[in-house]
Amino acid sequence: MFTLLKRIIGLGWQNLVRDGGIAVANIFIMMIPIFLVSSIFLLKDVSRYMIDALQAKADISVYFNENTNEDDILRIKQAIVAIPQVNEVKYVSKDQALADFTERHKDSATLMESLQQVNGNPFLASLNITAKGMSEYDQVAQFLNQDQYKAMVNKVNYNEKKSVIEKIFFLTAGASKAGLILAGILGFVSILVTFNTIRMAIINRKKEIAIQRLVGASRVFIRGQFFVEGLIFGLLAAIFCFLITAGVCWYANSSLEALMPGLSLWNNLMASVGTMFLLQFATGTVLGIISSMIATTRYLKA
Amino acid sequence: MIRFNDITKIYQAKAAGHKRVVALDGVSFGVEKGEFVSVVGRSGAGKTTLFKLLLMEEKPTTGSVLYKDQNIYKFKSKHINNLRRSIGAVFQDYKLLPNMTVTENIAYVMKVIGATDMEIARDVPRILEIVELEERGQNFPEELSGGECQRAAIARALIHRPEVVLADEPTGNLDPYHTLDILKLLLKINEMGTTVILASHNREIINKLKKRVVTLDKGKIIRDEARGRFSL
Numbered sequence: 001m002f003t004l005l006k007r008i009i010g011l012g013w014q015n016l017v018r019d020g021g022i023a024v025a026n027i028f029i030m031m032i033p034i035f036l037v038s039s040i041f042l043l044k045d046v047s048r049y050m051i052d053a054l055q056a057k058a059d060i061s062v063y064f065n066e067n068t069n070e071d072d073i074l075r076i077k078q079a080i081v082a083i084p085q086v087n088e089v090k091y092v093s094k095d096q097a098l099a100d101f102t103e104r105h106k107d108s109a110t111l112m113e114s115l116q117q118v119n120g121n122p123f124l125a126s127l128n129i130t131a132k133g134m135s136e137y138d139q140v141a142q143f144l145n146q147d148q149y150k151a152m153v154n155k156v157n158y159n160e161k162k163s164v165i166e167k168i169f170f171l172t173a174g175a176s177k178a179g180l181i182l183a184g185i186l187g188f189v190s191i192l193v194t195f196n197t198i199r200m201a202i203i204n205r206k207k208e209i210a211i212q213r214l215v216g217a218s219r220v221f222i223r224g225q226f227f228v229e230g231l232i233f234g235l236l237a238a239i240f241c242f243l244i245t246a247g248v249c250w251y252a253n254s255s256l257e258a259l260m261p262g263l264s265l266w267n268n269l270m271a272s273v274g275t276m277f278l279l280q281f282a283t284g285t286v287l288g289i290i291s292s293m294i295a296t297t298r299y300l301k302a
Numbered sequence: 303m304i305r306f307n308d309i310t311k312i313y314q315a316k317a318a319g320h321k322r323v324v325a326l327d328g329v330s331f332g333v334e335k336g337e338f339v340s341v342v343g344r345s346g347a348g349k350t351t352l353f354k355l356l357l358m359e360e361k362p363t364t365g366s367v368l369y370k371d372q373n374i375y376k377f378k379s380k381h382i383n384n385l386r387r388s389i390g391a392v393f394q395d396y397k398l399l400p401n402m403t404v405t406e407n408i409a410y411v412m413k414v415i416g417a418t419d420m421e422i423a424r425d426v427p428r429i430l431e432i433v434e435l436e437e438r439g440q441n442f443p444e445e446l447s448g449g450e451c452q453r454a455a456i457a458r459a460l461i462h463r464p465e466v467v468l469a470d471e472p473t474g475n476l477d478p479y480h481t482l483d484i485l486k487l488l489l490k491i492n493e494m495g496t497t498v499i500l501a502s503h504n505r506e507i508i509n510k511l512k513k514r515v516v517t518l519d520k521g522k523i524i525r526d527e528a529r530g531r532f533s534l
Contacts (some may be wrong), residue, residue, distance in 0.1 A: 007413050018401040211397045214357055215458070216387035217414045219379065 008221060012228025018091040022201050023233065028196040030237035030284055037283045038245045040183050041276060042265060046256075047179060049263045051172045056087075056130055058168040060137055060158045062144050063124040068152040070125070076149065077127055083143065085136040090128040097123035124154055134169050137162075196289045198233075201297035202226065209299040219300045223293065230292035234284030241280050245269070303335040303497055304356065304466070309365035326362070326495040327521040333499060335465075338492045340508050341501045343518035349501035350394060353468050353517075356499075357391060358382055385395050387415050390459030392469040396451040398443040404454045405430070405439040407442045408461050415462050418453075434480070434488065448475035456484060466497045471509060481507065 018021045064073055073091060074126050080089045092100070098121045105111040115122075141158040202209075212222050244268060253266040269276060309456045311326040319470045333339050341349050354360040355367055358374060366373045374385055398407050405426055430436045443451055452475045459467055461471040469488065473481040485507060492498045502508060508515060517525035 002416075003416070013414075014406075015401060208399055208401070210359075211399055212410075212414075214359060214386060214391065214397065215411050215414055216383050216385075216394075217410075218383050221414065 004221070005224075008224035009228050012225040013232065015225055016229045016232055019201075022204070023229075026198055026201055026233050026288075027237045027240065028267065030233055030287055031196050031241050033187060033194055033279050033287060034237055034241040034283045035245075036183070036190055037281055040187075041272075041279060042245070042249065042269065045263065045265070045268045046260070047176070049260050051176065053260075054172055055132075058137075058161075058165040059128050059130045060140065060156065060161055060165070061126045061128050062156045063154045064124045064152055065154045066124065070123065072152055073125055073127065076152070080127065080129060080143065082142060083131075083136065083139055085132045086140065087130040087132055088128075092126045094121050094125050097116075097121075097126065098134055123227060134166060137165060159166060175177050179279055191287065194287050195294070198230070198288070198291040199295040202292065202299075206299045209296065213300070222300060223296050226292040226296045229288055230288030230290075231285055232288075234286070234288035235281065236284075237288070238277070238280040238284035239283070242277050245276070245280075303333055303337075303370060304499075305332040305368040305371075306330055306352065307366045307368065309352075309355065309362045309367065311348070311355065311360065312363045324521050329365075329518070329521070329523055331516055331523060331526060333497060335497055336420070336492070336495050338489070338498045338511070338513040339500070340498060340511060340513060340515045341518060342503060342508055342515055344503060346520075347518040348521040349518060350470055352440060352469050353391065353442070353499075353501065356468065357386060387462070388465045390462065390464035390467045392452070392455050392459045392472045394470045394474065396443070396455040398451060398454055398458070400443055403440050404435055404441055404446070404457075407443070407454060408458045411458055411462050417462070422453075425461060429461050432477065433457045434483075434534070449477060449480060452476055453480065453484070456487070460487075461490060464496065466499065467491065468499050468501075470501045471503070472500070485510070 003024045070093065073242075077089050077091055080086060101123065102112075102115070129140055131139075131140060139156060141156055144153055144156050210221055249265040253264060256265055257263060304473045306329055309326050309329040310324070313323040313325060315322045326365060329348070329352070341352060343349055351360065355362055356369070358377075361375060366375060367415060368374070369385060374382075398404075399410065402410060408426050408429060412425065417425075427436065427439070430439050433456055435450060435457065438446060438450055438454070443454070445453065456469070456472055459469070459478075467488065471489070473484055476484060481504075488498050488500065489511070500511075512529050514528050515525070516523060520530055
């Protein structure tokens with residue numbers, strides 16, 4: 001058994017080395033679906049970041065009357081935070097609102113002048129709320145509409161922002177779906193291309209398979225060689241892909257971080273380096289082995 | 303040992319305008335263990351088809367082939383492998399594995415039958431010496447002449463001491479010197495008990511052998527003589 005295994009591995013490796021050109025072509029073709037899988041794996045962080053950034057723009061604000069006590073506002077804040085699916089509730093005091101306004105419009109003389117004329121702080125304390133979906137915003141709006149809060153709440157801008165929030169959620173959900181569908185189509189096409197390339201390479205060797213059968217080689221003996229070849233193709237393609245992926249992440253990291261603060265492709269890759277390599281290795285070897293097995297089956301019947 | 307029973311093999315027309323070909327038409331004959339049989343006939347007489355049927359490369363349209371009293375077309379995969387391993391075949395087109403050197407081609411058969419590395423290392427150089435290819439062991443088939451390929455194919459057919467040797471035009475590309483040597487080799491292994499079936503259209507060789515001759519013409523046996531001569 002050990003001798004048989006040793007011979008199968010030896011012959012598989014020998015075939016691969018002797019057919020170097022075809023082997024290189026196969027490895028390159030196999031890199032396409034592996035790259036695709038790796039990209040989906042890495043870009044999910046980027047797309048999550050972008051979707052989160054977009055969804056963060058969908059928020060509602062509740063403004064409190066002048067006489068509302070800060071402790072009451074913070075109590076309401078705690079109650080809203082407790083609603084499941086609420087992402088974040090940020091309290092903006094009257095003073096903070098004024099400071100933010102002044103900082104934002106310090107270059108506008110007209111606005112600054114108007115502010116001075118008002119003589120005092122015209123801003124109200126507020127809570128900025130972001131949630132994970134439309135239904136959660138409804139829930140928050142209903143919560144604030146309770147009688148016990150009516151005396152404290154001056155205004156909830158939910159109805160004004162409702163259509164914008166709906167559009168944002170529609171867009172982000174659509175982008176996620178479109179991404180998944182696109183990845184699925186590309187994945188399917190690249191798998192077909194890989195299968196076909198390996199099948200063509202094996203068709204070129206059908207005469208060789210027939211000769212091996214004629215001298216009495218068993219199916220296992222012949223198929224084993226192609227199995228080993230497929231495994232090595234997958235392994236080499238996975239290693240090359242991994243090195244290229246790591247290189248791209250390292251190179252693009254600083255530029256991407258400048259565009260998307262807080263997102264580090266390199267750190268994300270390093271955090272899941274084992275999973276990434278396993279994913280690439282599994283994609284490569286499974287594709288290599290299955291396509292070799294399917295292609296040889298046809299010529300091993302006799 | 304081997305029995306062809308009323309074998310007919312028809313190749314159907316593969317496209318419009320093509321004619322179907324009757325390669326063998328009701329062929330029946332047997333070969334005893336240790337016998338040396340020459341199958342002669344013109345090109346297209348059906349000699350190669352007969353060999354293809356015994357190696358199960360093709361199936362007959364009607365009839366059966368018995369090997370050691372068993373219908374080979376009822377064999378399961380494992381038995382087919384065993385049948386092929388017990389036959390050493392020299393093919394007209396050599397059928398050497400293109401990505402392997404001469405040594406590797408010969409060793410491949412030994413690997414298939416499960417010979418040890420030691421046996422391979424011992425026997426392969428020996429057979430290369432017998433067929434005078436010791437200098438060509440590391441060459442690939444495409445680097446060899448037709449005659450050298452033929453000798454490599456003969457070496458591969460004989461290396462595992464098969465019970466039966468099928469030789470389809472084994473001297474077709476050889477010079478007279480090597481032809482005589484290969485013939486002597488086939489006779490020698492036959493004397494040692496191996497059954498040899500030789501297909502040839504070389505009149506000189508067949509007449510020199512003074513062995514049984516089965517003559518085929520247009521897919522039919524027209525003569526079967528114990529100490530026959532090539533007479534067509």
